[in-house]
Amino acid sequence: MKRIDLHVWGPLIALIGLFILGAILNPAFLAPANLSNVLARSAFIGLIAIGMTFVITQGGLDLSVGSMAAFLAGITIMAMNALVPVVGENWGTIILGMGVALLGGVAAGYVNGALITKARIEAFIVTLGTMGIFRSLVTWLADGGTLSLDSGLRSIYRPVYFGGLGWITWPIIVFAVAAVVGEWAMRHTRFGRHVEAIGSNDRVARYSAVDVERVRLTTYVLLGALVGLATILYVPRLGSASGSTGVLWELEAIAAVIIGGTALKGGRGRVWGTVVGVLILSLIDNILNLTDLVSPYLNGAIQGVIIVLAVVLQREKRTAE
Amino acid sequence: MGKGDDMTVVLALDKITKSFGPVEVLHGVDLELHSGEVHALIGENGAGKSTIMKILGGYLAPTTGQVLLDGAPVTYRSGPEGEAQGVVVIHQEFNLAPDLTVAANIFLGREISKGLGLDHAAMRAATAELLTRLDTSIRPEALIRDLSVPDRQMVEIAKALSRKARVLIMDEPSAALTHREVEALYAQVDRLRAEGVALIFCSHRMDEVSRLADRITVLRDGTVVQRALRGEMTEDGMATAMVGRELTDIFPPKDTSSGETLLELRNFTVQSVVKDVSLKLHKGEVLGIAGLVGSGRTELAEGIVGLRPATGELRIHDRQMNIRSPREARDARLAYLTEDRKEAGLLLDKNLPVNLTLTALDEWGLRIDTKREKAEMVSARKEFDIRAASDDMRAGALSGGNQQKLLLAKTMLTDPEIVIIDEPTRGIDIGTKQQIYHFVRDLARQGKAVIVISSELPEVIGLSDRVLVMRMGRIAGEVEGAAINEENIVRLAMGLEREEEPA
Amino acid sequence: MKRRNMLKMPVAAAALSLMTAGAFAQDAEQVVIGVSIPSATHGFMGGLNWHAQDTIARLGEAYPNIEFVLATAPDVGKQVSDIEDMLATRDIDGLVVLPFESDPLTDPVKQVKEAGKFVTVVDRGLAEEGIEDLYVAGDNAAFGRVAGEYFRDNLDADAKIVVLRGIPTTLDNERVEAFQAALEGSDKEILDMQHGNWNRDDAFNVMQDYLAKYPEIDAVWAADDDMAIGVLEAIAQAGREDQMVVVGGAGMKDIIKRIMDKDPQLPVNVTYPPALISSAIEMTALNFVSSAPMTGRYIISSQLITPENAEQYYFPDSPF
CATH class of the missing domain: 3.40.50.300 (P-loop containing nucleotide triphosphate hydrolases)
Incomplete structure (x- = not known):
């Protein structure tokens, strides 16, 4: 049977289609500066979505990531500001701050994971709860306003988002590395295999001597760490965090995972598909901004159509089997 | 009408x-x-x-x-x-x-x-x-x-x-x-x-x-x-x-001799179902466990391999063990082949190699060696006569008999010493049954200790060197050798006194 | 300026009554005032929340006989419930409300009024006129117009402007229409208008795309200082700081500081002070403790903040 498997190739074809569309509508689209912008912007959601792929593949869900990112950005900025008098305005402070973001992410992910696996509460409920908690905490820490990074630190830290190897800025590099490692881990390691097995049928996995609870917990911790990594890249961009940071990131990340062909019910994870999904979502935004194709009121509608289409394609594959 | x-x-x-x-x-x-x-x-x-x-x-x-x-x-x-x-x-x-x-x-x-x-x-x-x-x-x-x-x-x-x-x-x-x-x-x-x-x-x-x-x-x-x-x-x-051919010797001859005790249970209790079970299982032996559905056979097996919380003494090679999960069971070279092949045994939507290696994977290190996986698949197909159009087909698309053989191959890949097989031939045809019976006896011949749990009396009778009969969570009795027959087993399972002592 | 002066009157009255408050409060009747505002979801609302809490704390000390019930709501439904609860369980005597949206809140507020309570509406009018006793608001049209007029009068001929709009709402439309009206007939051109949703990250993305799309931009109307922060960062990344000016709005303290320091990128700002909630709460409190009835409409017009007058709009303690 030589029919093209839309399920696997559909997202990639859609991505290429968007590229061609963008290039036709506005030559500025293909300028390295624009592509660099789009890729770097995608990096936050992209890193989170890679972690989310593992969580969804094992049959879980995490709604708290957007709030978690805001919260981590908040405590990172506060930690860095507090360290300035002690360590000074230098890379030392920044590296310590990065450690706060990463450890904070691991801890937040552990809290989610432990509540889900050890206290055995539904993932949806747990992360709906922590979503509200993280969001409130950052608003409270910021006193309802905005937490801003010390301006001296800011200028040292800034290149982490804006710098890099020419047009290939650090966020793009980190995103690419995470994608490659993520795909490899899903496809070629015991961990990835166990994640897929649990999502496919957790009872079979348990009977097959897989430590189901530990693997599940690990996916949430991994996701938390990736949210921390995303925060490390996010903070130098605007040097601030507030109650409105990272709003709806969780849904964008989940949407990217689904567009990429990972089944929402778990059991089959595609990290590279997730990467394609993230790029599709950012490219739509970018193209709509670069052209006057449709009313900006309709941006959300176009993304919605793409998400539903992606799921329809998955369905077609299943009935064809 | x-x-x-x-x-x-x-x-x-x-x-x-x-x-x-x-x-x-x-x-x-x-x-x-x-x-x-x-x-x-x-x-x-x-x-x-x-x-x-x-x-x-x-x-x-x-x-x-x-x-x-x-x-x-x-x-x-x-x-x-x-x-x-x-x-x-x-x-x-x-x-x-x-x-x-x-x-x-x-x-x-x-x-x-x-x-x-x-x-x-x-x-x-x-x-x-x-x-x-x-x-x-x-x-x-x-x-x-x-x-x-x-x-x-x-x-x-x-x-x-x-x-x-x-x-x-x-x-x-x-x-x-x-x-x-x-x-x-x-x-x-x-x-x-x-x-x-x-x-x-x-x-x-x-x-x-x-x-x-x-x-x-x-x-x-x-x-x-x-x-x-x-x-x-x-x-x-x-x-x-x-x-399409004469079916003789559905059951293999009981020609292996049992040796030292590999597994011993003393006052083994599995929460709310199995009470005070004591048994010994020997090397080279096939031990049948019979009993009505609900008599606690499966629960006993799941208790032994750590799928259910259990108390009492469990000894392997005469060493006291504390097995709380299938992982620990695997590490103790103890394997359980579930009766619920579709819901607990195989990942129906995954291909054959993934299923085959799932339990054994932990011993392979962090990275999955795909070459080794392929090789294991080839030898499993040969050894257990798994008939499949391709390795990449979903396990769910296999016939029941081939699923059971794949499950057997998967269980044996961890090289266990003690194998508990629950309902080895449920829903599979007579030809494949015969094959599986021979596999079971081969395990005993290789020096493993095997427990077979089955609702089909002819199977228990034809396969086992010794049969334990369970009733309401307890061992109601044991029959051995020539005393293994339908009447004796049913009597024990129903709670009736045996009329004669085993020969 | 005139309207603003009107506002100063009751504030002065508040100051007067402060002196007598201690003695007065002893035997005064207990009064409960409900305050219902949207929760701090972005910078401006954060500032508004801060001012509300600050004012309540201050007035609570000054008038021990006034009890305040503050409720913040993340959405319309919650706000309606809050108001219903205040009326039913807290037995409020007065209500200060900043409606999330006009239409859905008209009826609940009307019921409070019909129960004989004193109603103050802040910032966003109700769909039906004549419900509230007191109306205190910023001037959205003026907010857009002041920025538009500044661009009309100060940019070079044929200057090209890009606009970042807020969350699609009536309020945003009023501002943008007034902005466009102010520029109409001038030789300045509006290149593009996209929604930055009063959000730093969204504004950053939109501005990046503007910069990729248009080789020549002379001015950016960011319409909100949160968005201005994102815009400035995108411009810095493209290294085009010296090519365009940015005008935000609502007077965020960091931005005001830069205007005071004569930053060439940020020549001016337009006020839309979150402190208007303070005036509303104070005037409502005065209605109960002083004999002067505090009714009517108070529109706080938007002012142009320039390096010369910036200092009076600078509140270093506010989170906004």
Whole structure:
């Protein structure tokens, strides 16, 4: 049977289609500066979505990531500001701050994971709860306003988002590395295999001597760490965090995972598909901004159509089997 | 309906062929179902029984040939349409919504309403009447999830009856039932036959076929190889016709000698089910565990391998062990092969190598060695005779027998010393059964200690060097050697005193 | 300026009554005032929340006989419930409400009024006129117009402007229409208008795309200082700081500071002070403790903040 498997190739074809569309509508689209912008912007959601792929593949869900990112950005900025008098305005402070973001992410992910696996509460409920908690905490820490990074630190830290190897800025590099490692881990390691097995049928996995609870917990911790990594890249961009940071990131990340062909019910994870999904979502935004194709009121509608289409394609594959 | 000549042909297949892609699986099958008659369709796994059942019920369309209902080509194109015309299929996997009540399931899609709302009272009353007719004590307002598997089967039958079935098609109706429940099922079959319903079923149990069938059709490789009326064919004859060769030595000789004690339980208790079990299992031995469903056989096994919390003493190689998870069991070279192959044994939507290596993977390090995985697959296919079109097919697409062999291969890949096999041959054909029995004896020959748990008495008797009989969570007794026979085991299982000491 | 002066009157009265409050409060009747505002979801609302809490704390000390019930709501439904609860369980005597949206809140507020309570509506009017006793609001049209007029009068001929709009709402439409009206007939051109949703990250993305799309931009109307922060960062990344000016709005303290320091990129700002909630709460409190009835409409017009007058709009303690 030589029919093209839309399920696997559909997202990639859609991505290429968007590229061609963008290039036709506005030559500025293909300028390295624009592509660099789009890729770097995608990096936050992209890193989170890679972690989310593992969580969804094992049959879980995490709604708290957007709030978690805001919260981590908040405590990172506060930690860095507090360290300035002690360590000074230098890379030392920044590296310590990065450690706060990463450890904070691991801890937040552990809290989610432990509540889900050890206290055995539904993932949806747990992360709906922590979503509200993280969001409130950052608003409270910021006193309802905005937490801003010390301006001296800011200028040292800034290149982490804006710098890099020419047009290939650090966020793009980190995103690419995470994608490659993520795909490899899903496809070629015991961990990835166990994640897929649990999502496919957790009872079979348990009977097959897989430590189901530990693997599940690990996916949430991994996701938390990736949210921390995303925060490390996010903070130098605007040097601030507030109650409105990272709003709806969780849904964008989940949407990217689904567009990429990972089944929402778990059991089959595609990290590279997730990467394609993230790029599709950012490219739509970018193209709509670069052209006057449709009313900006309709941006959300176009993304919605793409998400539903992606799921329809998955369905077609299943009935064809 | 149901009246008139007993020999009326209700549903018939006329020169049916069926191809999946380039592969033809049915080669011109003729079949007639008569009202008031029970028809048995027998054959090995893959002979085409399920395909025929699906074509009869409207779930599959034939490639060529015709399905005739009352002499005219059928007009239904799907299962539900067939049901509307009185052709009802009871699938092996039940079609019941677990969170709804019995009454709600029976009237699912055809609810009786009163004004805008549902007429619960009327549906309950109608359901109660059906259930009484079936001589069961199931309550109409019970939730399906709270029912036992046989009770669910009864609900399926009640559902079929409520749809005024003229033709009832049953795929392995007794596979999930215990001895007593099977008898209840047979009584219902007799009743339906008397009411003039045309029944067809397929089964791997020859005794069942002898007991129920008025007419037998034997399939082999998509062709009808033999037809017979009641009494024309012995059980041996059926097996021979199905396999196409004389079946001798279904059970291998019990020719291994047992050695040192590998596993010992002392006062082993598994929460709320198994109480104070003590047993010894020796190297090179096949130990059978028999007992009624619910006597705690599976729970004991799951307690041993850490799937259920247990207390008491567990010794391996005379060393006290504390096994709290299947991982720890695996590390103690103790393996359990589940009875629930589809829900606990295999990842049905994953390919064969993934399934094969799942348990053993932990010993392979962080990265999965795909070359090694392929090689293991090749040798597993050879060693356990797993027949599959390709390694990349879904495990769920394998026949039951091949699934069971894959599960066996998967379990053995961790190189266990003690193997507990729960229902080794449930729902698989006689030829594959024979193969599996030989695998089991080979394990003993390799010096492993094997426990076989089974509801099929001939299997326990034919395989075991020693049989423990469980009753209500306790060991009711042990039989050995020549004393292993049906009567002794049933007596123990039913709680009757044995009349004689084992020889 | 005139309208603003009107506002100063009751504030002065508040100061007067402060002196007598201690003695006055002893035997005064207990009064409960409900305050219902949207929660701090972005910078401006954060500032508004801060001012509300600050004012309540201050007035609570000054008038021990006044009890305040503050409820913040993340959406319309919650706000309606809050108001219903205040009326039913807290037995409020007065209500200060900043409606999330006009239409859905008109009816609940009307019921409070019909129960004989004193109603103050802040910032966003109700769909029906004449419900409230007191109306205190910023001037959205003026907010857009002041920015538009600044661009009309100060940019070079043929200057090209890009606009970042807020969350699609009536309020945003009023501002943008007034902005466009102010520029109409001038030789300045509006290149593009996209929604930055009063959010730093969204504004950053939109500005990046503007910069990729248009080789020449002379001015950016960011319409909100949160968005201005994102815009400035995108411009810095493209290294085009010296090519365009940015005008935000609502007077965020960091931005005001830069205007005070004569940052060439940020020549001016337009006020839309979150402190208007303070005036509303104070005036409502005064209605109960002083004899002067505090009714009518108070529109706080938007002012142009320039390096010369920036200092009076600078509140270093506010989170906004």
